[in-house]
Structure formats: C-alpha cells, structure tokens
Amino acid sequence: MPQELFIFEDNRFINFYPITLLRPAYFLRPGIRYLYETMANSFAEYNTNLFCRKKLCGLVSEKTACPVNKTVFPNTEGTVLLNGRLRPEPNLFAALHKADANVLILSKGELVGAKIFGALSLEEIGFLIEMNFDGLINKLKDRAEVMEIEIGFYNYLWDLVDDIDRAVGDDVSYLKKSQDISESFIIGSGKDISMAFPGVVFINGENILISRDARILPGVVLNGSDGPIYIDSEVFVEPHTYLIGPVYVGPKSRLVGGKITGCSIGPVCRIGGEVEESIIQGYSNKYHAGFLGHAYVGEWVNFGAMTTNSDLRNDYKNVRASVHGEIIDTGRLKVGSFIGDFTKTAIGTLLNTGINIGIACNILGNGLVAEKEIPSFTWYSSGRKHEYKIPKALETMEKSMVRRGIKLSQPLKDNLQEIFRNRLNHESNSEQD
Template identity: 30%
Template sequence: MNPILFDGPAREHLLPFTFTRPVCDIRMGILTIREKWEAHLGTTASCKTEAYLSVKFPMRTAAENTFINAALLPNPKLVKAIGLLGASQKLMAGDTLVAYCTSGDPDREAVNSFENVPFKGELVEIRRTWDIFSKNGAALEADFELLTKGRKSEPISATNSLICPERIFLEPGAKVEYSILNATDGPIYIGKNAEVWEGSLIRGGLALCEHAVVKMGGKIYGDTTIGPHSKVCGEVSNAVIFGYSSKGHEGYLGNAVLGEWCNIGADSNNSNLKNNYAKVRAWNYGTRSFEQTGLQFCGLMMGDHSKSAINTMFNTGTVVGVNCNIYVPGFPRNFIPSFSWGGASGFSTYMPTKAFEAAEVMMARRGVEFNAVEADILFHVFDLTQEWRNYS
C-alpha cells in the first residue's frame, strides 16, 4: 500500500493550525495523525495538501495509491477495511469519504464515480479546532496502548509517589524526580529524554513527548499533550501543545491548543468558562463566523509562531492566528487575525520581515533553521489572511 493522507473538507475548519501544516500533521494523544497511520499500516505515508505547503510536505505517488481522509484517526477495524479496497473503490461512512484506491490522482468528480463500499465501524474524526483538545483523551488512550503494548517501562525513580504505576510508562532517557504521578483517570507517557522536574503534580492522561519538560512545581491535569521540545509550568489542563512551544512560567492554560513555536508569557491566563456558564462560541475560518462549539469549557486556540507578553489575559474561546504578538494589558478581542501586533487597546500589522527575525532567533535556540521554505509558507499565510486585518 502507498498511503496518501488527504486534507479534505475539514481543513478550512481546522485553521489556523492548517495554515502551516497538512491536517495529518496535527498532534493528538501522543502521535501526530500521520504517525498514527504509519504505525498502524507499517509504512510511511505522504500527504495531499495545499499547493503552497507541498514543497515542505510533498505527495509521493506510486502505481497504486490509497488515499485516506486525514481527519480520521485510525483503529484496527478501519485499517482492515481500507486494506481490502480494490482499484476504483471508495470507503464511505454515511456521507463521509473515508478512503479510496486508485492508480493515479483523480479529481473529486472521478472519485464520486468509484464503487461505494460502506463502513459501519466506529470513527473518531476531527472536524473543528476544539475537537483537538476535547477528543484528546481517547486519542491518548489509543496511542498509549499502541506504543507500549508488549513493552516494559524504564525504571521510575523511587523519589516519586505513584498511583496506578502500571499505567505510567517512561521511554529511554526520560527523567522524573520528586513528583506525584496519578494515572487513575488516564495513562501517563513520558517520552524519550523528556523530563519532569522536582515538585510537579501530574494527573493523567498525559503525553509528555520527546525532549519536552515540565518545570519545577508544574501542575498538569488530563487530558494533556505536551509536544516534542516544549516546556511547561504553572497550571495546564486538557491542553494540546504541538511542539517546540513554551508556557514556561506560572499562569493557567486550559481546554486549549497551541501550535508550534508559540510562547506564553509569565503569569498569562486563559479563561475556559463563561461567567454565566453558557456554551462557548469560537471563530471558525471555514464558516467565516463565530460558531457554537457545544462546549461549556473552551479556552485558547493559538496558531504557530504566536506569542504573548507577561500577564496577558485571553477570554473564553479566543482564536489567535499565525505570527501574532500580543502584549497590551487587558483582554484582547477573541478573534485575532494572523500577523497582528498589539492587544486590548488595538492592533497593527506585524510585518513578515519583523516576524521572521523573531522566528529565526527562536528556532535557532532549538537547533532548527528558519529557511526559505518556512518563509515562503508564512508569506503565503500573510497574503491569505489580509482580509481580516483592517490595520493601517
């Protein structure tokens, strides 16, 4: 099988995170969606995404290709059904196109003519940005089972206090000292060379991915994912951090999603519950409007390369785009377009050349190069999001 994960209609509803990555590179649980499919299929996968992302995320075709909806998380029954597809067949779950098998890269009209094969099993699908954190617990449980089955955890230091230790797994190089880990309500996975510093209180489920750090005194509630090379402290609850981002000081982050290369300033907080306990509305790029999430708890969604200064306050259901710099005291608006600079008293355009200077320095600190490919993607995002910036 040559699997190709295609973005599909969910992409527009998953902005701002899919401004800078295909749908399959969204992280939920421990792994990205691409990594989940690769683990289940036992082979590498490429993706079919927007043209401006294709240099960094190319599609690889073969004589026979199996295209899979990247908004769907794999499970054994689904993987088996996809593996049974023949040429010019498509797997359908109601109105949802799950996968199709073809010798080329046909357009949607051609795919519509393929033979229907119904799928009646369970599907976990991400349709909106808030699904990333609200469905994170199920994804974390599935990934934990996938990655630890038949394996033994590295020894856990006796300095720690453990509850349900059989649900706690440390990869090689992981370090945890003088902390309390409670896996009663969800597994705790500590990735390769990840660290939990002294005095931390952790309640699963938690995925602390490779080289990530919980700093001293961190208070982490499930279901939370802290992506590779990220650092957190303070209070974090049901948040997903894709990777290379930092919330390194006190303050609250809850029911939230952060992209890559974000930085949350010291003592910053987001609200995740309205004062009247009403369901939360949040901006949806796909519908170009604020949409009812159906959730009582919904905090902050922040795109790649965005940052906040110390003591920043985010209102319930705030959506921040790519390359924003928020630093003025008070609550800023709850939809902040990409490349915005300012805060509660107003915004101006954060010009790409200035934004790229900060990105280059931040990435270099982690040993990653900010290159022409990254710049081209962000220039494209700047142009795509111009309509939402009415700043002089």
C-alpha cells in the same frame, strides 16, 4: 507488488485554522501519534504517501520521509485512500484490509476512503492533488461499489482537544504491543523504580511509562489513576510538578513545576503553571505561572508570565468560537484558546473564552483580550491592532529557532510570507454573547 496507502487532507483544513496554516490536518496530534501515523500504523504493510495543499509540500517533506503529492506508482497491487481527518476507526481499517473488490466509502457525501485494486489513474491522482474531491468521487464511482456509512471526523480543533484522553490511552496501548517497551522505558510499578527515581511519588504506577534517559527529580508526583502517563526520551521534570494522566510529554521537553492534567505536550517544550486538557504541538514555552485550559497551541509559541485563558463562561452557556471569521457554537461548556505558531503573549495577558489567535501575533493585553479572533501578523496592544511587519517578524522567528538549534527553512519562510500577503482583512467579531 507494492501496495500504496494515500492519506489526504480535504478542503475542511480551514476549520482547523490557525494550526493548519502551516501544516496539513493529518499533522495534528490528539495523543502521542499524529493522525497520519495512526493510519500508517494500521496499514504497516503498505507504502504511506501523503497528499496536501501544494504550497505545503516543502514543509511536509521536511517533517516526514513519506512521499508527498507523488504522481507515478508503477506495478501497484492495490491502493487504499484515507481522509486525514478521520477519527481512528479500527473496524473501518479492518474492513478495508479484507475488501476483495473495489470500494468507495462516503459519509454524508464526504470522501472517507477507498480501496482500489491496482493503481489510480493519473487523472484520479490529479484530482487528489488539486483537491477536487467531487471529480475524484465521480471518477471512482465508475469502477467501485459505493458504500455510505456513518463515521466520525475531526471537524474543529476542539474535537481533538476532546479526544486527548482516548488518544493517549490508545496510543500507549499500541506502543506497548508494537515494541518491547522494557528495553527503553521503565514502568512506574517495577521493582527498580524507587532506585531509578528516588523521591518521586507514583500513584497507579502500572499506568506510567518513563523513558530510561528521562530525568525526574525528587518531589514530583505522577498519578496514573485516571489514565496513562507517557514520558518520552530526554524529558526533564523538576520538583513540585504534579502530573495527572492521561498525559504525554514529548522528547526533550522540560516540566518546571505546576499541575498538568489530561494533556498532550509535544517535543522541546518548557511547561509550568496549571495546564489542563490541552494540546501543545511542540517547541513552545509556558514556563511561568498562569492557566492554560482546553486549548490547542501551535509551535514556537511563548506565553509571558501569568498569561491565563478562560475556558468556561460565567453563565455556563456553550462557548462560541470564531474560525476564519465565522462564529460557531462549539456545543461545549469548556473551550479555551487556539493559538497559531510563533505567537507571543506579554506578562499578565488574559485571553477570552474560545479565542482564536493567528500566526506570528504579539499580544500585549492590558486587561482581558476580549476579541473572538485575531488575524495573523497582528501586534495587539490595549485593544488596538497593528500590522506586524514581516521583516521584523521573521527576524524574531530566526532568533527563537536558533536557540533550539533549528534554522528557519526556505519552505517555512515562503509559507509565512504568503500568509502575511494573503491574510484576511476582516475585523475580529468581539460581540459579547
């Protein structure tokens, strides 16, 4: 009989705005794999099922073959539930595999996961779909032993940025073990490396994996001394690019020169200049000079030439960031920017430390953009904020996507229109601290 894995997002998805406005939290990616993929790989013999906010079902279904918010599971041998915000924890996964009785796992009252022999009831699945986790916990307590543990969650976007180095390293190790890398990748220390990539400098090449269909031109330096470098299929790297691992470069991305350190770059990106300790979800362009550091960037973002974010305060105090209107002490000296999908910056834009910019914004900075948070669909110019009308925004999005051979789907359009209708009408807190 089949075994089912339920990966769910909980009600803290708001903490990851603006990136989770258009995706569940388990679609975030600190390394090579999305969070849900790491969990699914750890339960490979299970059927993976995803649970998310109802309005995101169409979007999630476009991105994965996994069933989304499914309600009926006949003849199920057992069910494992996992919170999609979990930091990878092999000991927890191993314990769930070995568990021989129903168990409910909590951490400070939050639902970590569970293992239930047989299927969940329709009522329990209903609680999951409605994101009523108090109801689900109370129901599962009736038939499962409760275990309270201490475990790590991702709580904010800067937690994922902090985890790039570990995640890229762990993902490379997993991929090396799970498949025959030699069939599709060249290792930077192999005997044929100089013939495959003449004029390319490899430092600690045993930590460098390059897809056999990638193109790397002479004058590129790849340094695997501090962590692995993983260059995926059809990537093109131009001269005068310096990569310092750990770095992941996703399929069909293009690096056009500059220094890239400790980053996870998704598919179909165009990246240049200096990028440090940042995650770029995919389909985004930072083609020109400028600095991006300790940032999380969504999809379809475009940085104008010389756009630069600050990631360190001059007084070396902790960076304070605004998330959904709430000012939070990040507890970190270095925090850059968080930029939602479809946002664009003009040439020479300077972004404040820890700035949070929503979906579909146009940022025309005349000097430093000192705001803490800019709501979605904002046209920002010289400190003034205007509404970015949805028809004009959608027209620009469609033009951007068709250049990459992708159509603006109806589920994406519906969600964008809802974000426009329901965007918060709060003013960004621009206090200087």
